[in-house]
Amino acid sequence: MATKRARxxxxxxxxxxxxxxxxxxxxxxxxxLSFLPTIDxxxxxxxxxxxxxxxxxxxSLSFSxxxxxxxxxxxxxxxxxxxxxxxxxxxxxxxxxxxxxxKLDIRYYGxxxxxxxxxxxxxxxxxxxxxxxxxxxxxxxxxYCLPGDLLKASSLVDVxxxxxxxxxxxxxxxxxxxxxxxxxxxLSDKVLHDVLLGCPSLEKLVLKECFxxxxxxxxxxxxxSWRLFALRNGVEFKLKPLIFNLFCTMRNxxxxxxxxxxxxxxxxxxxxxxxxxxxxFGSKKNH
Numbered sequence: 001m002a003t004k005r006a007r008x009x010x011x012x013x014x015x016x017x018x019x020x021x022x023x024x025x026x027x028x029x030x031x032x033l034s035f036l037p038t039i040d041x042x043x044x045x046x047x048x049x050x051x052x053x054x055x056x057x058x059x060s061l062s063f064s065x066x067x068x069x070x071x072x073x074x075x076x077x078x079x080x081x082x083x084x085x086x087x088x089x090x091x092x093x094x095x096x097x098x099x100x101x102x103k104l105d106i107r108y109y110g111x112x113x114x115x116x117x118x119x120x121x122x123x124x125x126x127x128x129x130x131x132x133x134x135x136x137x138x139x140x141x142x143x144y145c146l147p148g149d150l151l152k153a154s155s156l157v158d159v160x161x162x163x164x165x166x167x168x169x170x171x172x173x174x175x176x177x178x179x180x181x182x183x184x185x186x187l188s189d190k191v192l193h194d195v196l197l198g199c200p201s202l203e204k205l206v207l208k209e210c211f212x213x214x215x216x217x218x219x220x221x222x223x224x225s226w227r228l229f230a231l232r233n234g235v236e237f238k239l240k241p242l243i244f245n246l247f248c249t250m251r252n253x254x255x256x257x258x259x260x261x262x263x264x265x266x267x268x269x270x271x272x273x274x275x276x277x278x279x280x281f282g283s284k285k286n287h
Contacts, residue, residue: 026054037063057096059101061099081114084121087121100128105131105132108134120147126155128158129156131159134164148169151172151173154173157177162185165187171194172197182208183206
């Protein structure tokens with residue numbers, strides 16, 4: 001009889017959920033939560049005091065207005081403002097509180113003051129990874145222009161920008177940047193030239209469907225450690241000619257030209273091992 005009771009008690013205790021995550025060290029929990037949107041991390045902070053303290057020191061911040069309804073845009077802005085205010089305080093008073101990654105994915109409705117303030121926080125926090133997607137609300141709407149302070153952030157290592165504008169009026173100095181990906185970004189020939197000069201540690205550059213530059217002269221004559229350059233446009237290419245003057249250690253070059261493309265390529269490369277040149281249907285090529 002006693003044996004049956006013991007077995008029953010054992011079965012009941014085994015059916016009780018066990019919180020195994022909370023018993024993990026803080027760095028492990030930080031790593032797990034870094035894959036979640038910030039709004040979900042904040043929701044988890046109500047579980048216990050320890051989770052609340054951990055939220056104050058999560059190194060990754062990720063915001064997306066898709067987590068809110070279209071009519072709650074102001075509520076989303078308020079949420080981000082409050083999160084950044086709390087994290088700013090935690091950086092002062094909590095020794096292990098750092099922010100190394102900042103991601104923002106929103107629909108852009110105009111204005112810059114609020115977004116400049118958010119990015120200023122990211123720069124002052126010395127982030128290493130930045131990912132921005134700010135697609136305008138309609139096709140003929142102006143793009144958000146990156147502030148000058150962001151283009152001089154010495155801590156940035158990996159940057160991904162989508163649906164933004166880079167202006168030539170700002171000096172570019174990103175000494176630690178190793179990977180730069182630009183998709184649907186408005187930039188001029190001068191801006192692209194300044195990017196090449198201002199990123200001496202760059203190893204990977206990806207340009208996908210960028211626009212507003214006509215004559216593309218891609219020249220790298222400085223000592224660098226490039227490994228990959230990818231250039232892609234899916235519809236119409238207006239770049240004539242394409243000049244690649246690569247006096248560096250680049251090993252992999254990828255060029256993808258889209259429909260109605262007409263380009264000439266002049267390639268001068270010292271240590272290039274792989275050259276991918278893909279032409280979509282309907283393109284013309286000379287090289």
